[in-house]
Amino acid sequence: MATLEQDTVTGRIKSIFFQNPTNFYKILLVEITATTITWPEAEIVVTGSFGDIKEDGVYTFVGHVINHPKYGNQFQADNYSVEKPTTKQGLVQYLSSDKFPGIGEKTAERIVDSLGVGAIDKILKEPKVLRQLGLNAAKTTTLVENLKANLGMEQVIIGLNDYGFSSNLAAKIYQQYQTDALDVIEENPYRLIGDIDGIGFKRADAIAAKLNITPDDPMRISGALIDTLQQQTDGTGDTYCQLDTLVKQTINLLESARNIAIDPNLVADSLIQLGKSNQVIADGKRIFPKRLFDAENNIAARLKRLMTDAEAPDEAAIKKALKTVEKEIGIDYDPVQRDAILTAIKEPFFMLTGGPGTGKTTVINGIVRVYAALNDLSLDINKYNDETKPFPIMLAAPTGRASKRMTETTGLPASTIHRLLGLSVDTQDFEPKELPDGLLIVDEMSMVDTYLFRTLLNSLHADIKLILVGDKDQLPSVGPGQVFADLLSSHVLPSQELTHIHRQDATSSIIPLAHAINRGELPADLLKPQADRSFFVCPPEQIQSVVAQVIQKAQGKFAPLAIQILAPMYRGTAGIDALNPLAQSILNPKKSERTKEVESGDQKYRIGDKVLQLVNNPEQNVFNGEIGVIQGITPAKQAESKTDELTIDFDGNELTYKRSDWQKFTLAYATSIHKAQGSEFDLVILPLTLQSRRMLRRNLIYTAITRAKDFLILVGDPRAFELAVTQMADNRQTGLVEKLQEAFGDHSVTPPVAPKQTPETASEPEVEEAKGSYQLTPELVQTQAIDPMIGMADLTPAAFMPK
Numbered sequence: 114m115a116t117l118e119q120d121t122v123t124g125r126i127k128s129i130f131f132q133n134p135t136n137f138y139k140i141l142l143v144e145i146t147a148t149t150i151t152w153p154e155a156e157i158v159v160t161g162s163f164g165d166i167k168e169d170g171v172y173t174f175v176g177h178v179i180n181h182p183k184y185g186n187q188f189q190a191d192n193y194s195v196e197k198p199t200t201k202q203g204l205v206q207y208l209s210s211d212k213f214p215g216i217g218e219k220t221a222e223r224i225v226d227s228l229g230v231g232a233i234d235k236i237l238k239e240p241k242v243l244r245q246l247g248l249n250a251a252k253t254t255t256l257v258e259n260l261k262a263n264l265g266m267e268q269v270i271i272g273l274n275d276y277g278f279s280s281n282l283a284a285k286i287y288q289q290y291q292t293d294a295l296d297v298i299e300e301n302p303y304r305l306i307g308d309i310d311g312i313g314f315k316r317a318d319a320i321a322a323k324l325n326i327t328p329d330d331p332m333r334i335s336g337a338l339i340d341t342l343q344q345q346t347d348g349t350g351d352t353y354c355q356l357d358t359l360v361k362q363t364i365n366l367l368e369s370a371r372n373i374a375i376d377p378n379l380v381a382d383s384l385i386q387l388g389k390s391n392q393v394i395a396d397g398k399r400i401f402p403k404r405l406f407d408a409e410n411n412i413a414a415r416l417k418r419l420m421t422d423a424e425a426p427d428e429a430a431i432k433k434a435l436k437t438v439e440k441e442i443g444i445d446y447d448p449v450q451r452d453a454i455l456t457a458i459k460e461p462f463f464m465l466t467g468g469p470g471t472g473k474t475t476v477i478n479g480i481v482r483v484y485a486a487l488n489d490l491s492l493d494i495n496k497y498n499d500e501t502k503p504f505p506i507m508l509a510a511p512t513g514r515a516s517k518r519m520t521e522t523t524g525l526p527a528s529t530i531h532r533l534l535g536l537s538v539d540t541q542d543f544e545p546k547e548l549p550d551g552l553l554i555v556d557e558m559s560m561v562d563t564y565l566f567r568t569l570l571n572s573l574h575a576d577i578k579l580i581l582v583g584d585k586d587q588l589p590s591v592g593p594g595q596v597f598a599d600l601l602s603s604h605v606l607p608s609q610e611l612t613h614i615h616r617q618d619a620t621s622s623i624i625p626l627a628h629a630i631n632r633g634e635l636p637a638d639l640l641k642p643q644a645d646r647s648f649f650v651c652p653p654e655q656i657q658s659v660v661a662q663v664i665q666k667a668q669g670k671f672a673p674l675a676i677q678i679l680a681p682m683y684r685g686t687a688g689i690d691a692l693n694p695l696a697q698s699i700l701n702p703k704k705s706e707r708t709k710e711v712e713s714g715d716q717k718y719r720i721g722d723k724v725l726q727l728v729n730n731p732e733q734n735v736f737n738g739e740i741g742v743i744q745g746i747t748p749a750k751q752a753e754s755k756t757d758e759l760t761i762d763f764d765g766n767e768l769t770y771k772r773s774d775w776q777k778f779t780l781a782y783a784t785s786i787h788k789a790q791g792s793e794f795d796l797v798i799l800p801l802t803l804q805s806r807r808m809l810r811r812n813l814i815y816t817a818i819t820r821a822k823d824f825l826i827l828v829g830d831p832r833a834f835e836l837a838v839t840q841m842a843d844n845r846q847t848g849l850v851e852k853l854q855e856a857f858g859d860h861s862v863t864p865p866v867a868p869k870q871t872p873e874t875a876s877e878p879e880v881e882e883a884k885g886s887y888q889l890t891p892e893l894v895q896t897q898a899i900d901p902m903i904g905m906a907d908l909t910p911a912a913f914m915p916k
């Protein structure tokens with residue numbers, strides 16, 4: 114925002130050093146013609162958010178001199194203007210120039226005589242002023258359009274700068290409304306809430322206050338309703354909001370933003386209007402954002418259609434093929450698994466859920482082989498190629514890592530869902546390509562949100578066979594909904610749950626622990642060191658020291674990427690923000706003064722650092738939650754973009770990030786459990802304290818523990834683990850189950866009744882011991898808490914040896 118004491122620099126643009134293609138940020142070299150600052154040189158570097166700056170153009174910049182740590186003094190502009198002619202003669206010359214075809218000197222004179230030297234601003238602000246001059250419609254249009262083209266963008270950017278929007282937001286606003294941006298904002302600033310990602314009610318309301326929009330204006334009230342609904346659904350993952358919560362929160366927002374009482378009736382009236390204009394959907398006392406309501410409806414309708422068009426293959430043929438497959442791969446499927454394969458082949462749609470080691474991958478392999486046998490397809494990937502003859506069975510997962518794991522476990526090509534659908538942006542309003550018919554298997558389904566699933570279903574061929582696989586007890590998707598859990602609990606679609614643990618590894622105690630936690634139990638041996646897991650009890654202030662010691666011992670025995678700290682919170686002594694630099698200082702220290710290092714916010718990056726991608730970027734095939742390694746650091750001086758650059762390798766996919774994009778990743782030695790979904794690590798270190806008690810839920814630690822492939826180190830307060838297993842996850846409020854049940858009506862299928870399975874027979878002795886007998890005594894916590902090395906002494910060297 115412009116402040117009172119600001120300096121100006123007027124000058125000619127000698128060169129544009131840098132322009133960010135995604136926003137308006139630019140770095141310019143300006144030859145000074147006039148300025149209020151004391152500047153020893155003829156040229157100055159000016160930075161800021163500018164529209165269509167032209168080399169050789171003359172501009173005036175308003176701002177102040179700042180001292181850049183690297184580049185010294187430069188001028189940071191908050192505002193700028195194109196030097197427009199300021200004399201009558203100059204203006205007449207300008208308007209009659211060939212920039213404005215059809216406007217001759219006479220007309221130009223008439224305009225300037227009547228509107229004065231501020232004519233351009235007046236015309237741009239209110240084109241109607243030309244009417245009083247008797248200009249015909251054609252001339253008026255040419256003049257206004259050309260002025261807009263030449264100066265309109267600048268006007269908009271200046272206007273947006275005046276409202277205090279950053280370069281990124283200004284770019285988004287301009288992209289949305291083009292030269293109408295300021296008109297839209299002046300007419301109804303609350304439109305920004307729904308239209309522009311990153312603008313909420315408070316921001317829009319501050320603008321509205323400047324524009325003298327009253328606190329009880331209906332635009333203001335509906336703006337607050339939309340914002341509250343969006344915040345509620347985004348924040349909770351729910352797909353609707355209860356009426357009374359919505360009204361209460363909206364009133365809070367309206368009252369706190371301007372410190373004034375609001376009549377609840379006004380909010381109710383506004384809500385009715387929003388319903389009438391179809392911006393929100395009211396279903397009884399549940400209020401849905403329209404987009405989510407439509408997405409859920411769409412999912413139910415598509416699944417219904419998928420289920421109706423089916424023609425079941427002959428059961429005897431399936432059974433015969435399955436027998437052959439069992440022989441081929443040397444597996445005796447258990448009755449539930451066999452049933453799963455049969456139903457999956459018979460039905461056009463099928464869901465498979467189960468905890469770790471229950472045989473989901475083994476069943477997928479069976480389905481693929483039986484399907485291939487019945488359809489006479491070869492599974493030899495060498496017989497296919499990507500372009501002309503793609504592999505006939507499609508395997509996909511929501512993240513790059515999960516799809517890579519799918520390839521590893523099945524030996525078949527798999528891709529991300531985005532890649533499969535050709536999605537190059539995120540999925541809320543996107544038209545995907547249509548997939549061919551055949552078999553599509555989607556793994557890690559618990560991570561798929563309402564929008565992505567809707568998009569996936571809309572791109573399916575009518576004759577496709579769709580199989581969804583996942584673990585319903587894991588954390589739900591980051592985006593709205595709990596699609597997989599809802600599809601399963603609707604009981605209108607064929608599905609099978611696997612509960613019997615097949616992983617026959619006598620030394621593995623992680624899987625039984627995961628299953629026990631999922632049942633809400635902690636095993637009696639929780640604190641006793643096992644060959645593949647240990648628990649180091651310590652108070653919060655010693656977490657860092659214990660984690661550091663574990664990492665030191667593990668270092669060199671595991672690949673750097675294979676050691677992963679997972680934590681529920683960012684802040685606090687056991688939080689991600691503290692553990693990341695700690696792990697970095699051990700695993701990738703600054704070896705000498707010459708070690709290349711760059712800073713960004715609170716973090717330092719060096720070559721070899723493990724980083725985590727924070728946003729989806731389907732265009733470059735890298736997704737939220739993926740882990741990469743910094744391969745190169747290019748200082749601004751050597752970089753083409755003239756800003757510092759980092760090159761990151763995401764599993765063979767090398768991407769370069771300019772400094773302005775560095776907020777898209779972060780250090781990844783420690784990550785949140787949510788971000789680790791879909792990935793597995795050889796060694797997982799899981800520190801928990803009661804500091805994060807508000808976050809602790811059963812599905813959170815279940816998800817964390819199931820990320821550990823070979824070794825699991827639990828650190829901290831056992832009471833935090835105890836609390837976590839007893840706290841069930843908050844069920845998300847969604848409308849999908851109901852919509853599915855409505856769509857399927859009487860035709861609902863009862864889920865196939867599973868032959869009775871005895872859970873966990875494979876590791877019976879451990880499981881028996883594990884059940885419910887865990888007791889935590891206060892003495893245990895206290896005595897162990899004194900020494901962070903407790904437990905370490907018992908650790909067998911084998912615990913840190915990769916298999």
Ligand SMILES: Nc1ncnc2c1ncn2[C@@H]1O[C@H](COP(=O)(O)OP(=O)(O)OP(=O)(O)O)[C@@H](O)[C@H]1O
Nearest residue numbers: 445446447468469470471472473474475476615616
């Ligand atoms: N019917 C069976 N008979 C013998 N072994 C089996 C059977 N089913 C699965 N297994 C074995 O159990 C182990 C775990 O199976 P699988 O990897 O398919 O489970 P999963 O559910 O995919 O596990 P995760 O979710 O942990 O990846 C594998 O070694 C597999 O070969």
